[in-house]
Amino acid sequence: MESSKHKWMPYVWLLPSILLIGIFVVFPILIVFRLSFSEISKAGVVGGFVGFQNYIDAVNLPAFKTVMKNTFWWVLSVVGLSTLLGFIIALVLNQKFRGRKIARSILIFPWATSLVIQASVWNYIIKYEYGNLNNVLLNLGIIRSPINWRVSYQVEFIWECGVGIFVTIPFVAFCVLSGLQSIDESLYESATVDGAGFWSKLWYITIPLVRPSLSVSTVLNIIYVFNSFPIIFTMTKGAPANKTDTMVTYLYMLSFYDRKKGPANALSVIGFLILCLCAGVYMMTVMRKEDEG
Amino acid sequence: MKKFTSILLTSAMVLSMAAAVPAYAETDTIELDVIICQYGPNTNDWFLGSGMDGSNFVAKFEEANPGIKLNLDVVSWNDVYTEVDTRIANNNAPDILNIDVFANYANEGLLLPVSDYCPEELYNDFFPSFIDQSVIDGTVWAVPDLASARALYYNVDIFEEVGIEPPTTWAELEDACQAIIDFYEGEVYPWGIDMTTDEGQAAFAYYTWGNGGGFVDENGEWAVNSAENAEAINFALSLVQNGYTNPNPATQTRYDLQDMFAAGKLAMVIAPNSLPTYVADKGGQINMATVGIPANEGKTSSSVGVMDRVMAFKDDSAPDQAARNEAIGKFLQFFYDPENYVGWVSMEGFLPAVNSAVEALVASDESFGAWLDVLGSCQFYPTAKAEWDQVKQGVIAAEQNALTGADIQAELDALQAELVK
Structure with a gap:
């Protein structure tokens, strides 16, 4: 009697979450799929079925290629570099040194602050006219006249990636740190006795053992960064002419500025599928390696 | 007991969601959902607070x-299109x-004619000149709520220190x-240019209208790629290239320019009549x-x-x-009653x-009179045309592409081709 009750109890407790996910996640996704195959007027009135026309229109938009290229570099640079730097910082923070707790607390600030605030602050820092960076450099006598830190859209995009990396590092660092703290100290001691150096220990002990933490942080990061809207929208709004847009900011502009709602929905679905594919491939690769390991 | 509690809790959660749906339906009261755009920091307080x-x-x-209930929301300009479209x-x-816009809503049969x-x-x-801006096929679809006119502030x-006179021609x-x-x-930057997604269409108007061009031709047909327009935008671009302007016109909005003007870092800026108040607010x-x-x-x-509107769905x-x-009419009557409207x-x-x-406003501030004269000779955006959204974003994209080296004539030709397709 007791065991049969326990069989369905977990489902009862999960029901509210399942209902919420169903209403607020699954249902909107299904609606977007439906809208991507529907004719949608400029004012937002949903019309009849139009097959793949919205997808064809989306792919033929003049900015489509640029936006896809930007999205690729945005995700690759932010996820890649924040993972690398976050890993290094986690290694440092795992060492015993005076002020370690303070260093760990400071590290969380960029992650704990709202992205819109972060992006706005960086906008002020790199402002040409009265930006903090120019002021500091001028006061220190390093430069004689202000530098235009946003001299071209390519540079602006690099700044946006930089801010993306800056705010993402803490998340990776804390994920890796939790993995590092679970490694048994005796493994390093035995390796040291066997004559292993820093790189050998890193390669044969640390990396394999933090891989699960790293996998989780990377998959989550790919999803977060791909869907990240505030940094780009606050810093450039995709300007000039969508040259700094990523897919998410572009589809927002497409829907609510250009009022091309059909193609915007189609792009949204394309983004969702790309994300599913990336996360799926990555998870399968990592899980296979872990199984092999 | 545990089983009973869990079922009770789950049911309560589900029911609480259902309870969020309003269940009232009073028969005598007419409820009007109203969306007002946030024009400034006091808008919300005036409509909903104690302002x-x-x-x-x-x-x-x-x-x-009595008998009319207003569900009024004050929504920022950043969010209003998203909110309305979603609704x-x-x-x-x-x-x-x-x-500001109305043509899409009217063309899709969503609006009531004003005469109703x-x-x-x-x-x-x-x-009357304002009402004319909201006419499609002889029907008035919206009424103006306010307007602003732009002029060159210097x-x-x-100017006195440099020993120059304010310019009237491009030369x-x-x-x-x-x-x-x-x-x-x-x-000091001599000249401010905003070619951002916020107001790049205004830049297009400033230069093309000053060169005999514009968005439409004399018959009211789209003519964004006229030679006058290309020449005008090339002139604006030459100002940027010669270093006469703020350095990043694609990302520096009118508000950035107004901030620079307020800080004495910008000598000239095209702005609405609210600029003196804006500068004073910034200290x-x-x-x-002007x-x-x-x-x-x-x-x-x-x-x-530039004119905004009120419309009824x-x-x-x-x-x-x-x-x-009748309730909508009463709302308008109350809003435009000089006792309320002048203050707003x-x-x-x-x-x-x-x-x-007019009389009350001119009595309170003499500059209103001069601005009303300017308003009388203003040109307005062709917002009554259904393609206006596309044109607005299209000219901004053309300007921004030209800023990064593209040929403006080719950009405008492509936009025009899309419009007449």
């Missing part, structure tokens, strides 16, 4: 009109909407810019004056008028259409849309 003589618009309206997509359009709800006396009070102290503008650059050695003490927007040699200078589910229309327009720092407000 209207210690009370607010909604409370006063409901007191004066329309969900068959939940507001009853009354205050926004606007009392005649009030209708006759609107400036920093008088800078004079280039000379003035060069003189300011030479005098301040680059410390700036700029000795400023002149017309410079035009090309031999061409007429034209001020740019259809609601087929309303049980008594006549009563609903002067608080927001804009220009009025009705004759009955």
Whole structure:
């Protein structure tokens, strides 16, 4: 009697979450799929079925290629570099040194602050006219006249990636740190006795053992960064002419500025599928390696 | 017991969601959903807080009109399009909407003609030239709520120090810019340009209208790729390339320019009549004056008028259409009553849309008179044309592409081809 009750109890407790996910996640996704195959007027009135026309229109938009290229570099640079730097910082923070707790607390600030605030602050820092960076450099006598830190859209995009990396590092660092703290100290001691150096220990002990933490942080990061809207929208709004847009900011502009709602929905679905594919491939690769390991 | 508790908790959660759906349906009261755009920091307080003589618009309206309940939201300009479009997509359009555009809503049959709800006396009070901006196929679909006119503001102290006169032609503008650059050695930007997604269409209007071009031709047909337009935008781009302007026109909005002007870092900026209030609010003490927007040699200078609107959406589910229309009319009457409207327009720092407000406004601030004259000679964006959204974004994209080296004529040709397709 007791065991049969326990069989369905977990489902009862999960029901509210399942209902919420169903209403607020699954249902909107299904609606977007439906809208991507529907004719949608400029004012937002949903019309009849139009097959793949919205997808064809989306792919033929003049900015489509640029936006896809930007999205690729945005995700690759932010996820890649924040993972690398976050890993290094986690290694440092795992060492015993005076002020370690303070260093760990400071590290969380960029992650704990709202992205819109972060992006706005960086906008002020790199402002040409009265930006903090120019002021500091001028006061220190390093430069004689202000530098235009946003001299071209390519540079602006690099700044946006930089801010993306800056705010993402803490998340990776804390994920890796939790993995590092679970490694048994005796493994390093035995390796040291066997004559292993820093790189050998890193390669044969640390990396394999933090891989699960790293996998989780990377998959989550790919999803977060791909869907990240505030940094780009606050810093450039995709300007000039969508040259700094990523897919998410572009589809927002497409829907609510250009009022091309059909193609915007189609792009949204394309983004969702790309994300599913990336996360799926990555998870399968990592899980296979872990199984092999 | 545990089983019973878990079932109870789960049911409570599910039911709490269902309970969020309002269950009231009063038969005698007409409810109007109203969306108002946030023009400034005091808009919300005036409509919903205590900014209207210690009370607010909604409370006063409901007191004066028993039987009508207002569900009024003040929404920022950044969010209003998203909110309205989402509501329309969900068959939940507001009853009354205050926004700038109307053509899409009218063309898709979502709006009520103004004649269905606007009392005649009030209708006759609107400036006829404003009403004309909201006509499609002979039907008026919206009424103006306020307007602003743009003119060239210049920093008088800078001009006196450099020893130059405010420019009226493009050639004079280039000379003035060069003189300011030479005098301040680059410390002051002579000229402000905003080609951002916020207001890049205004830049297009400033230069093309000053060169005999514009968005449409004399027959009202799209003509964005005229030679005059390309020449005008090339002139604007030459100002950027010569270093006469703020360095990043694609990302520096009008508000960035106004901040620079308030800080004395920008000598000239095209701005609405609310600029002095804006500068004062920023703590700036700029000795400023206005002149017309410079035009090309031999061409007429034209001020740019910007007008927002109030419109009413259809609601087929309303049980008594006549009563609903009457309620909308009462809302408008109360809003445009000089006792309420004059306070609102002067608080927001804009220009009025009705004759009955002019006298009181001019009495309170003499500069209104001069601005009303400017408004009389303004050109407006062709917002009554269905493709306006596309044109607006298209000219901004063309400008921004040209800023990064693209050929403006080719960009405008491509936009025109898309429009006539």
